[in-house]
Amino acid sequence: MPGTQSIKQSKKSIVIMGCGRVGGKLAAMFDAAGHKVTVLDLDAYSFRRLPPTFSGTALIGNGTDEDMLRKAGIEAADAFIALTQGDNRNVMAAQIAKYVFKVPRVICRIYDPLRKDIYEQLGIESISPTEVFADLLFNRLEKV
Amino acid sequence: MKSLYIIIVGGGKIGYYLGKALMNQGHEVLIIEKEVRTYERLEDELGSCCMRGDGCETAVLSEAGLNRADVLISTTSHDEDNLVSCQVAKHRFKVPRTISLVNNPINDKIFRKLGVDATISVTNTILEHVEQEIPAHPLIHLLTMSGQMEEVVELVITKDSPAMGKSIGQLRLPPDTTIALLMRENEKPRIPDADTMLKENDRVIALTTMDSEKTLERNLLG
Numbered sequence: 001m002p003g004t005q006s007i008k009q010s011k012k013s014i015v016i017m018g019c020g021r022v023g024g025k026l027a028a029m030f031d032a033a034g035h036k037v038t039v040l041d042l043d044a045y046s047f048r049r050l051p052p053t054f055s056g057t058a059l060i061g062n063g064t065d066e067d068m069l070r071k072a073g074i075e076a077a078d079a080f081i082a083l084t085q086g087d088n089r090n091v092m093a094a095q096i097a098k099y100v101f102k103v104p105r106v107i108c109r110i111y112d113p114l115r116k117d118i119y120e121q122l123g124i125e126s127i128s129p130t131e132v133f134a135d136l137l138f139n140r141l142e143k144v
Numbered sequence: 145m146k147s148l149y150i151i152i153v154g155g156g157k158i159g160y161y162l163g164k165a166l167m168n169q170g171h172e173v174l175i176i177e178k179e180v181r182t183y184e185r186l187e188d189e190l191g192s193c194c195m196r197g198d199g200c201e202t203a204v205l206s207e208a209g210l211n212r213a214d215v216l217i218s219t220t221s222h223d224e225d226n227l228v229s230c231q232v233a234k235h236r237f238k239v240p241r242t243i244s245l246v247n248n249p250i251n252d253k254i255f256r257k258l259g260v261d262a263t264i265s266v267t268n269t270i271l272e273h274v275e276q277e278i279p280a281h282p283l284i285h286l287l288t289m290s291g292q293m294e295e296v297v298e299l300v301i302t303k304d305s306p307a308m309g310k311s312i313g314q315l316r317l318p319p320d321t322t323i324a325l326l327m328r329e330n331e332k333p334r335i336p337d338a339d340t341m342l343k344e345n346d347r348v349i350a351l352t353t354m355d356s357e358k359t360l361e362r363n364l365l366g
Contacts, residue, residue, distance in 0.1 A: 066250050088224035114202045
């Protein structure tokens with residue numbers, strides 16, 4: 001996978017916004033791989049998804065708030081990943097991380113494919129799970 | 145006056161009253177509202193001047209005729225939605241002017257940095273009025289220039305101020321700051337020159353920027 005190599009080289013500091021199924025799993029994976037992980041969520045209940053072995057930081061707070069991002073250590077972060085349920089929240093937090101805090105690598109989840117295209121053009125690295133999953137299903141079923 | 149086509153995203157109290165006021169001024173207004181109940185209330189009164197949909201979605205904005213819109217104003221209570229509406233309008237539909245309501249005052253600067261033409265922060269606006277009502281406040285915000293980082297502020301010189309007894313030329317002003325006007329009791333307001341000496345209770349009107357405001361306050365008032 002592209003990108004894996006660069007992460008492996010040294011201990012990275014990663015801020016993840018949204019501790020849902022994907023956010024929680026990703027946080028656990030980076031943590032297990034030895035990186036410094038901070039995961040942000042509005043609801044403390046979401047942190048139940050983190051494994052008992054998780055040694056990173058779990059913070060309650062809004063990732064679209066500049067002060068909160070600062071508390072989460074965004075100024076020293078190597079990567080920021082926006083994974084909340086809200087496309088707009090993700091897009092806003094990703095832009096703050098990229099353009100205000102100059103985080104070197106920012107990735108944003110945007111469910112709406114049209115909105116994803118717009119922000120991709122604006123220079124925000126984005127993934128649309130809608131597109132990815134639809135493609136995956138289409139390719140699998142077409143082979144049958 | 146030229147009649148403009150103005151799109152308002154969000155039909156809450158602010159969007160509704162703003163829409164009505166702009167219609168009365170002779171503009172063509174369309175309010176986009178997502179919530180069905182809020183939309184129905186709007187539609188009862190405004191009819192075809194409102195539309196139901198998500199004002200961040202390209203398809204909805206396209207149907208609203210954003211291609212020919214002169215201005216988009218986003219007035220929802222969610223800053224992230226306001227930002228996205230303005231950015232989609234600007235980049236996808238080339239709307240010449242986008243204005244966003246800002247709920248969290250910290251986003252004021254960020255939104256301008258991210259390409260929103262003008263921002264309105266309710267908190268800051270109220271704060272400015274409160275400052276003007278409290279005479280003891282040393283630095284008063286009078287006006288924020290739309291679309292820029294510039295602002296007009298008033299500073300009241302007291303006997304303990306570092307600027308007290310100094311001439312305008314001696315003041316340590318940030319490079320982007322200009323002293324525009326001097327107001328002194330029983331005198332006509334005037335444009336001071338470098339030799340004008342500052343006295344106690346002088347009111348100085350300065351043009352500065354959001355970034356330099358703190359330095360200006362420290363250097364003149366301590």
